[in-house]
Amino acid sequence: QQQVKQSPQSLIVQKGGISIINCAYENTAFDYFPWYQQFPGKGPALLIAIRPDVSEKKEGRFTISFNKSAKQFSLHIMDSQPGDSATYFCAASFSRNQFYFGTGTSLTVIP
Amino acid sequence: GAVVSQHPSWVICKSGTSVKIECRSLDFQATTMFWYRQFPKQSLMLMATSNEGSKATYEQGVEKDKFLINHASLTLSTLTVTSAHPEDSSFYICSARDFVGGDTQYFGPGTRLTVL
Numbered sequence: 001q002q003q004v005k006q007s008p009q010s011l012i013v014q015k016g017g018i019s020i021i022n023c024a025y026e027n028t029a030f031d032y033f034p035w036y037q038q039f040p041g042k043g044p045a046l047l048i049a050i051r052p053d054v055s056e057k058k059e060g061r062f063t064i065s066f067n068k069s070a071k072q073f074s075l076h077i078m079d080s081q082p083g084d085s086a087t088y089f090c091a092a093s094f095s096r097n098q099f100y101f102g103t104g105t106s107l108t109v110i111p
Numbered sequence: 112g113a114v115v116s117q118h119p120s121w122v123i124c125k126s127g128t129s130v131k132i133e134c135r136s137l138d139f140q141a142t143t144m145f146w147y148r149q150f151p152k153q154s155l156m157l158m159a160t161s162n163e164g165s166k167a168t169y170e171q172g173v174e175k176d177k178f179l180i181n182h183a184s185l186t187l188s189t190l191t192v193t194s195a196h197p198e199d200s201s202f203y204i205c206s207a208r209d210f211v212g213g214d215t216q217y218f219g220p221g222t223r224l225t226v227l
Contacts, residue, residue: 002221032214034214035214041218041221042220043115043117043204043206043218043219044218045218046218049215060200089154089155093214098145098160099145100155101155102154103154104152104153106152
């Protein structure tokens with residue numbers, strides 16, 4: 001059973017546009033929700049993370065929106081750049097245990 | 112920031128041989144390390160959780176005798192793929208959680224294993 005569902009599978013955005021990736025989870029015990037960015041042939045790198053007591057967190061061009069009642073969270077990339085083209089994974093965990101990853105979104109930002 | 116290294120970054124071996132992959136936390140102590148396997152254009156699949164000084168906990172369907180994990184120190188965990196076969200070819204990634212129990216996992220750069 002997929003603990004974290006991610007959509008869309010792929011996304012194409014114009015340079016300067018907003019990229020939005022969505023994730024949904026079932027387990028209400030999850031208390032930590034990170035987003036990772038992965039370039040081909042590289043390991044995932046932590047982008048930004050949020051806890052369920054906060055509805056939004058912003059770091060530079062990256063924002064996480066969190067909806068606890070709907071059990072959903074999303075990543076917004078403002079002013080998307082070609083260098084943002086990568087695969088993005090959401091994840092969820094509880095009590096510092098293993099991460100449950102989403103299936104990934106391949107983002108392409110076209111000039 | 113927290114840095115995790117892996118060695119080697121890529122390896123090619125013959126079928127039937129064993130391959131060891133090292134995962135090191137360079138600037139922090141990691142009580143827990145995780146080993147993942149990733150197929151092209153797919154998500155990360157957790158193989159096992161490794162705690163320093165104790166036996167690793169393997170996920171369902173992962174062969175313990177084939178994927179040997181050792182976490183002998185707070186900065187080093189190793190994954191040995193024994194009697195490798197072409198179907199073991201994959202991208203293996205480790206991650207580490209720091210000693211003070213932070214939630215974040217820091218990932219290594221991955222190791223590309225190709226078994227001929």
